[in-house]
Amino acid sequence: MLAETICSAVAAAGLGIAAISAYRRRFLTATRIAAYALVPLGLVMTGAVEWIAGTAFSPVAWAGFGVLGVAWLLFLSTRAVERRRAARGGVGVPAVAPGASAPSGSPRGAIGKPQAGPAAGGDDFSDIEAILKKHGI
Structure with missing residues (x-):
């Protein structure tokens, strides 16, 4: 009301x-x-002010904000632990099995091993060189 x-x-x-x-x-x-x-008057007429005042003075709402804060801190702490383990080279579950092959559209034969062929070596920029030569650069 106030x-x-x-x-x-x-x-x-x-x-x-x-x-x-x-x-x-x-x-x-x-x-x-x-x-x-007219903005504050419109907020009063729509009931938004009553809702905000009810939320601001509600102990249940503040407890909910506290629970959200604790959840956020838990997420941050788990990320920090994961980063420390990764930095130390700790034991973790690998994202891909060691002998797994690459997806079918990938230019690599096995994970971490580049495939020999036209993309290997200095031919990576052949398309760019052709465009530059075409324009006389």
């Missing part, structure tokens, strides 16, 4: 300032001030 009264008073004061600006023939400024002044 939040709604404050928002309504702010809206009334803002509309008064807009009226004074319009009286001074600053219509663009007066319109802008009126638009800002």
Whole structure:
């Protein structure tokens, strides 16, 4: 109830300032001030202020924020532990089995071993060289 009264008073004061600006023939400024002044009034009329005030003063809502914070800290701590294990070379589950082959569309035959062929060696930039020669560069 108090939040709604404050928002309504702010809206009334803002509309008064807009009226004074319009009286001074600053219509663009007066319109802008009126638009800002109507925002708190619209929030009161939609019930958003009541919802925000109810959430801000609710112990259950704050407990929920606390639970979310604890969950976030748990996620961060597990990531830190994983990074330490990876940096030390600790025992971890490999992402791919050691003898697994590459996907069918991959230019590599086995994981970590480049396949011999046209993509090996200095032919990586042959397409780029052809385009540059075509344009005389």
